[in-house]
Amino acid sequence: MAEKKKSESAGRRSEDQQALDRLKGLGKGMVTEVDGGSTPTFETPLRGKSNILFDTDGYLKLGDKTETRKFMNLGQARTFMQTISVANKLKQFIREDLHTSIRGLYYQLKFSLGDDLDESLFEEQSESNVLVEDLEVALGAKREDFHLTTDRKGVLAGNIKLVDKFGGEEVTIDGTKQGRSGWMIPSDVDNGMEIESLNANYVLVVEKDALWQRLNEDRFWQKEKAILITPKGQSSRGTRRMIRKLADRGLPIYVFTDCDAWGWYIYWTLKTGSMNLAYLGKEFSIPNSRFIGVTMSDIERYTTTKCFRELCLV
């Protein structure tokens, strides 16, 4: 990692300062426990099915069940140590204002515990991945807040302007000037990214990239005054946050997917969130989003119409 240290706290974004404080608080609590002669503990909400609720708010979220891990419990000792290592590493990323993926994090922590020990801090990435989730849940933050990047996949076009503060620079992104490829939605649209202007009546999310390209070519977003987005299949975290931000601005969200199980699943994940990310359901779900497209009953109802038959022949 490059030596790119910035002056402490000066010019640090408030989001970063908040994440730093949470991590530091976690450590302080444990040191206090150790000073008091007891085992350090780590409390985190349970993420298992038994603690996932779907309630009247219309999205999946975690219940109140928590688990307290103790370093002195042999079954949890290794995980405990690993959790603190991850937390400390994340703190370092934020301080130095650097970003990496969860895979990058794993590689930075994959080293031996000591010359005389035949054991590494991490043996497999699956070990560190869950700990990132643990910390997200326990500290009420997203991994993006800890400078962890995720896959970018979604693409956007439409009448929207965003300011991206990144790498020490500010760039303005114009959603109408992204040509045939559109603007690739980054993994984090919350930290250092703001909507400068927005001029649209609704958001159309189309499952398939091919369709998006078709509609983009037709400048559909201009004709319809819409934001045209494709997640290219299942939505990435960044795409979901982007759509949610637009929904928070009052835009109706229409999700156009195939009329099959996969299509419905894509729609429902956007709408209600997923079991895996139930702990982030509040920030990721869009309960008001609506499905648009052909349904099973449409087939029965409209097969006799000329229009429908022509459509089906397309």
Added chain:
Amino acid sequence: MDPNQPSIPANSDIGTQRDTHKDFKEHSVAEFFKKNKHMLGFSGKTRSLTTIIHEYVTNSLDACDEHGILPNIKVEIIEIGEEKYRIVVSDNGPGMPKNIIGKALGKMLAGTKFHRYMQQRGQQGIGATGCTMYAQITTGQPFHVLSAHNGKMLSCDIKVNLKTNEPDMVIIGEQEASYHGLTVEAEFGDVKFDKSSYGVLEYLKKTAIANPHAQIELVAPGNEYYKFSRSIEIAPKKPKEVKPHPLGISVYDLQAMAHSSKEPKLSGFLVDSFSRFSPQKISELKEIIDVDFSKSPKELSWEDSEKLVKAIQKLKWIAPPLDSVIPIGKDQIEKSMKNILDPEFINVVERDIKIYSGGIPFAVEVGIGFGGKINEQKGEIYRYANRTPLMFDASGCAIANAIKEIEWKRYNIDMETDPAVIFVNISSVHIPYVGAGKQAISDIEEVQQEIKNAIMEAARGIKISLGRKRKVGDMEKKKTALLRYISRLSEDLANLAETGSKDDIQKKLTKIIETKYMTNMVGEEEAKPESSGAGEGEENGGEKEE
């Protein structure tokens, strides 16, 4: 059946075979023995040698015990030819008076034990003479005896007259002696020394375990020296002399006893030789069997002997006294197992005296040793009757049966793979042996069940020890596992919290871990139910040697 039978040495001065055919009536017990020596343990070369050593060591131990002497026994085996050995067994016992030596070592069924019933190791009075005879028929050489008794040291040679069952004794010398003890020396052919589980070394080791008050040395061929040192300094209680109880007698023993009796009538022999045998009982017997009680006991046939034993079982008898049973003692067994086997865990169980066949008292003692210096990767069974190891015929033995019946899994012991020794001793004036070879305990239900119960009780203790060991091991493992993580954790924690130093946190964490696992281990120790014998077991050794 017996490969040695036709090979009577040419130079033997006993009667020729034709002589014995001529006069069938003079067919002595010795002659009978010669033809049936396999019955007495002389079958197989290794086994024959073990039998010989057994006879002398047993006699020495019994003699010492009777006189309250702590035995020192030395066995020397010198190879002098192919399957030919000189054997010297010496002890520090009382020695033997001149007038008895001949009979004791050269006349069948004339031992000191035969007419005096008490709980002793040897019980048939046939063994020592059998050895004399075996030496004689395999090498033609007499037995050499040195007996230091009552201030006199006697040196003599002894042979058995196979025809008359009378000893031929040649006195070589006599002198003053300030010590006591007996040394027998003889050459044997058709025997073999090896270190198999039936061999002499194994036999002596097992003997030493059951006789913690004895010191036993062995000089094996090739000048290999072994010593089994004394585990306790107290001689066992002297056995009480009792007449045999009718319920404990076997057909073979009854016939043998009858044949050596001097009573003119069978009825007199029975009343005189057995406890609780009154003339009233004779008349009761007369009512149920057709045996002539007025004829000489010397003429008691096998059939009549069999009838008598069966009929005796049908009558009611007053039980023999319980104090005739003398077990080795829990503490004693524990010490000798520790001394000789040195296992990691020992659990010894001494059970109360029980009764079999409606009146014969017996006691079972079991010791289980596990791990430590026992490195045989399989469960071994050490069978004993009155402290004497039973080396052969394990398959039909009640002890082996009982062990087979036990579900060892329940005790976390695997008899196929675990380093365990199961020591089982049965004490009784009448050990229910199988056959005249006296190498197996008969599978009488009460006896076998009692053995099984005793072994299971002992196994429970071992199970607890094993469980505790695994727990303590787990504790240690846990502690180590935690300690290996604290360096990393302390460093990260100090950095994360931005308070405290790595060293400080590490010191405190170490202390927390050590306190936690120390407390638990101490708790484990306190919960220990005991097993290392706090010596509360009854004191068995009465008098100390002067």
